[in-house]
Amino acid sequence: xxxxxxxxxxxxxxxxxxxxxxxxxxxxxxxxxxxxxxxxxxxxxxxxxxxxxxxxxxxxxxxxxxxxxxxxxxxxxxxxxxxxxxxxxxxxxxxxxxxxxxxxxxxxxxxxxxxxxxxxxxxxxxxxxxxxxxxxxxxxxxxxxxxxxxxxxxxxxxxxxxxxxxxxxxxxxxxxxxxxxxxxxxxxxxxxxxxxxxxxxxxxxxxxxxxxxxxxxxxxxxxxxxxxxxxxxxxxxxxxxxxxxxxxxxxxxxxxxxxxxxxxxxxxxxxxxx
Amino acid sequence: xxxxxxxxxxxxxxxxxxxxxxxxxxxxxxxxxxxxxxxxxxxxxxxxxxxxxxxxxxxxxxxxxxxxxxxxxxxxxxxxxxxxxxxxxxxxxxxxxxxxxxxxxxxxxxxxxxxxxxxxxxxxxxxxxxxxxxxxxxxxxxxxxxxxxxxxxxxxxxxxxxxxxxxxxxxxxxxxxxxxxxxxxxxxxxxxxxxxxxxxxxxxxxxxxxxxxxxxxxxxxxxxxxxxxxxxxxxxxxxxxxxxxxxxxxxxxxxxxxxxxxxxxxxxxxxxxxxxxxxxxxxxxxxxxxxxxxxxxxxxxxxxxxxxxxxxxxxxxxxxx
Numbered sequence: 001x002x003x004x005x006x007x008x009x010x011x012x013x014x015x016x017x018x019x020x021x022x023x024x025x026x027x028x029x030x031x032x033x034x035x036x037x038x039x040x041x042x043x044x045x046x047x048x049x050x051x052x053x054x055x056x057x058x059x060x061x062x063x064x065x066x067x068x069x070x071x072x073x074x075x076x077x078x079x080x081x082x083x084x085x086x087x088x089x090x091x092x093x094x095x096x097x098x099x100x101x102x103x104x105x106x107x108x109x110x111x112x113x114x115x116x117x118x119x120x121x122x123x124x125x126x127x128x129x130x131x132x133x134x135x136x137x138x139x140x141x142x143x144x145x146x147x148x149x150x151x152x153x154x155x156x157x158x159x160x161x162x163x164x165x166x167x168x169x170x171x172x173x174x175x176x177x178x179x180x181x182x183x184x185x186x187x188x189x190x191x192x193x194x195x196x197x198x199x200x201x202x203x204x205x206x207x208x209x210x211x212x213x214x215x216x217x218x219x220x221x222x223x224x225x226x227x228x229x230x231x232x233x234x235x236x237x238x239x240x241x242x243x244x245x246x247x248x249x250x251x252x253x254x255x256x257x258x259x260x261x262x263x264x265x266x267x268x269x270x271x272x273x274x
Numbered sequence: 275x276x277x278x279x280x281x282x283x284x285x286x287x288x289x290x291x292x293x294x295x296x297x298x299x300x301x302x303x304x305x306x307x308x309x310x311x312x313x314x315x316x317x318x319x320x321x322x323x324x325x326x327x328x329x330x331x332x333x334x335x336x337x338x339x340x341x342x343x344x345x346x347x348x349x350x351x352x353x354x355x356x357x358x359x360x361x362x363x364x365x366x367x368x369x370x371x372x373x374x375x376x377x378x379x380x381x382x383x384x385x386x387x388x389x390x391x392x393x394x395x396x397x398x399x400x401x402x403x404x405x406x407x408x409x410x411x412x413x414x415x416x417x418x419x420x421x422x423x424x425x426x427x428x429x430x431x432x433x434x435x436x437x438x439x440x441x442x443x444x445x446x447x448x449x450x451x452x453x454x455x456x457x458x459x460x461x462x463x464x465x466x467x468x469x470x471x472x473x474x475x476x477x478x479x480x481x482x483x484x485x486x487x488x489x490x491x492x493x494x495x496x497x498x499x500x501x502x503x504x505x506x507x508x509x510x511x512x513x514x515x516x517x518x519x520x521x522x523x524x525x526x527x528x529x530x531x532x533x534x535x536x537x538x539x540x541x542x543x544x545x546x547x548x549x550x551x552x553x554x555x556x557x558x559x560x561x562x563x564x565x566x567x568x569x570x571x572x573x574x575x576x577x578x579x580x581x582x583x584x585x586x587x588x589x590x591x592x593x594x595x
Contacts, residue, residue, distance in 0.1 A: 011396075014387075025406070039427075044432050086312060092305050093303060098302075099306070108313075114573065115321065118524070122565075123323035126334070127320065127323075145312070146315075150313075209526065214553065225413040228411075229531050232416060233530060239427060242420075245417055246418045249410075256409060257405075
């Protein structure tokens with residue numbers, strides 16, 4: 001009985017806490033559609049009187065936001081595909097091939113995943129300059145393919161370790177090569193896990209900041225995160241522009257979130273504890 | 275780290291050379307070749323270079339001159355370096371300790387009260403609200419918050435004024451005494467969703483019979499939380515604490531966007547310190563030393579975390595069997 005009485009207050013408290021979490025998003029949305037005059041007159045907390053979209057349009061054109069979105073999609077999309085590919089090759093050898101010394105190989109991938117990017121950034125920057133890849137989107141794609149594949153290898157290896165061996169043995173008896181077993185059996189069966197991994201790789205790469213900041217200096221190559229971060233760091237934006245930037249930065253994340261909500265909230269739990 | 279890599283490589287290499295083409299194990303090692311090449315080029319070589327550079331004096335051009343441990347000796351006496359690691363401890367508090375503690379209570383409350391009595395749809399919506407900041411690029415979160423925390427016309431100050439607490443208004447990110455706490459607050463907001471989601475998944479493993487038995491014995495919610503829920507999801511707690519502490523030590527984007535380490539170094543953290551030493555002061559050798567120390571701290575922490583997690587999982591399996 002006591003719990004029945006306490007149920008409602010707990011629900012209300014949780015709802016208020018959840019509201020605080022989304023409040024910043026609501027404030028940004030509210031202010032991004034205000035005109036500068038309205039903003040300076042009524043401040044950030046008033047409800048918008050009308051829909052003012054010129055601020056968003058101005059910002060979009062000034063930073064060439066379409067190009068930034070394209071760069072982010074190109075980089076994150078390529079990394080998602082290539083890193084998944086690299087992960088499955090590694091995990092196939094470790095999880096299904098059970099090669100000798102696999103514990104050490106796996107430990108290496110785990111450590112590579114933990115390594116702070118600060119310990120790689122200067123040599124990567126220097127080497128990219130030496131081979132002429134500095135300030136190219138390709139350089140960022142290559143680096144993040146490897147960094148994300150470290151986690152992918154770790155996760156997929158433990159998933160493939162549980163793969164039903166009878167299926168593989170049966171295919172082998174039918175004369176399938178190791179290569180065919182990988183592409184015709186292991187990859188199709190693990191498609192759900194690969195899907196989750198690719199979603200994570202895409203979003204993680206989208207959100208990356210340090211390495212893209214160092215590697216991509218020209219405007220045409222920058223990602224959404226870098227472009228917005230640099231603008232903010234220069235402290236050149238007025239309130240309206242800041243809000244336009246914030247809203248345009250939030251929107252893609254919001255879209256991914258709504259599309260992949262289930263994958264994200266369930267998948268991360270799978271990833272955290274094997 | 276390198277020892278691990280070399281050993282792994284040697285073992286697989288030897289196997290291929292030994293040549294037992296009939297043994298299926300051998301051909302599998304070939305699948306590691308692209309991975310080994312890629313990781314050597316992107317992770318191992320840069321990491322070794324960085325460690326090597328940390329023993330030199332180098333401005334990024336010309337030949338580095340070997341100075342042995344000079345950079346590390348200088349670090350030892352550098353108050354900026356110690357300050358940056360002290361701020362890291364605050365970040366661990368804000369990104370690991372607080373989100374874990376709050377996340378546990380929220381997850382248990384969502385699971386026990388809301389999930390059992392109001393349905394899973396409400397749980398899903400609430401969980402989504404808490405998780406939302408996690409998918410936001412940190413640069414964007416920084417823009418949102420630096421505008422909310424702005425001294426003039428910022429939402430927080432406007433709100434305080436509106437509810438009659440005008441005297442509480444602050445220059446949240448510009449006052450050296452407050453800036454670190456403001457950044458910490460933002461990081462709690464960013465991080466909270468991760469432990470919450472992991473713990474909610476973990477709670478599904480807990481045998482409901484235990485709770486029912488304890489409830490029959492008259493144990494209140496807090497006691498059940500403390501004596502049943504907590505011990506049952508201990509593996510998850512270790513994973514989250516390790517993961518989040520490492521993330522806290524690596525925090526860079528938020529500091530770059532919110533404060534650039536300022537005002538007056540009040541929010542400087544090791545990763546930002548090494549970044550500015552590399553690219554603004556172009557003291558590459560010194561920057562490499564900072565990042566090498568950071569790496570060592572993170573690897574030690576990772577090993578401790580891994581050990582605790584394995585032990586907790588073993589203990590749990592022992593109880594079950």
